[in-house]
Amino acid sequence: MTFSLLAKDSDSGALGGVAATGSLCVGGWVLRGRLGAGMSASQGAAPSTFWGEDVLDMMADGLDAGTAVTRVTGPDTGRDWRQLSALDTSGRASAFTGVSNTPLMHSRAFEGGVAAGNMLASMDVVEALADTYLAGQDGFARRLLSALRAAQMAGSDMRGLYSAALLILHPDQAPLTLRVDFHESDPIGALEALYERATTGEYGDWARQVPCRSDPMRVLDEAHQD
Numbered sequence: 001m002t003f004s005l006l007a008k009d010s011d012s013g014a015l016g017g018v019a020a021t022g023s024l025c026v027g028g029w030v031l032r033g034r035l036g037a038g039m040s041a042s043q044g045a046a047p048s049t050f051w052g053e054d055v056l057d058m059m060a061d062g063l064d065a066g067t068a069v070t071r072v073t074g075p076d077t078g079r080d081w082r083q084l085s086a087l088d089t090s091g092r093a094s095a096f097t098g099v100s101n102t103p104l105m106h107s108r109a110f111e112g113g114v115a116a117g118n119m120l121a122s123m124d125v126v127e128a129l130a131d132t133y134l135a136g137q138d139g140f141a142r143r144l145l146s147a148l149r150a151a152q153m154a155g156s157d158m159r160g161l162y163s164a165a166l167l168i169l170h171p172d173q174a175p176l177t178l179r180v181d182f183h184e185s186d187p188i189g190a191l192e193a194l195y196e197r198a199t200t201g202e203y204g205d206w207a208r209q210v211p212c213r214s215d216p217m218r219v220l221d222e223a224h225q226d
Helices: 026-030 050-061 065-073 124-135 141-151 186-199 202-207
Strands: 004-007 015-021 031-034 038-043 083-088 094-095 104-108 113-117 165-171 173-178
Touching: 004 026, 004 038, 004 083, 004 124, 004 141, 004 186, 015 031, 015 038, 015 141, 026 031, 026 165, 026 173, 026 202, 031 050, 031 165, 038 050, 038 113, 050 065, 050 083, 050 124, 065 083, 065 094, 083 104, 083 202, 104 124, 113 124, 113 141, 113 165, 124 141, 141 165, 141 186, 165 186, 173 202, 186 202
Parallel strands: none
Antiparallel strands: 004 015, 004 113, 015 165, 031 038, 038 083, 083 094, 104 113, 165 173
């Protein structure tokens, strides 16, 4: 019912994820992330938000993504209806897809990332996610957004799209969590527009001054205090 991409930016150390679906609220359901642990995408016919959090806990404790995914999915008797991707802080990635998810379903792990989807109109959707991200020359966020658009053009969710989301965690910046929970015609376009608004102008200036992992006591200058 969803396609998603998780990746680590080798230049900045940032972790990021994007997702889109033919249902509502994909960001709240699917994407999870934590500096010091990694990223996860829990999706499928009956997605478990527990999976997304549990796999982060295990990676925070030092397990690699593959081992963490196996330990999370193995004991769950409902695993056949779920799909899970995980990316650890070293850039190792893994994915599990339950056999009872609606076909077409596919996943692809690559160095520094993982793409996955189910209820796809084409197997090319996941390949387009990965290939477009890997070939991108823009900044990290724009590469993720471009990959999401390419996946839509390659077939998308077989039902079309209603929601899209972007999550980026950067050691030197505040978290960027953007969600378009419902859009009738172009949730990816709405997400791209929201990204522009959130990273430019007064709001962008303000967001660049609030506390972050590398500077948890950072404060605003007087010109940007709310």
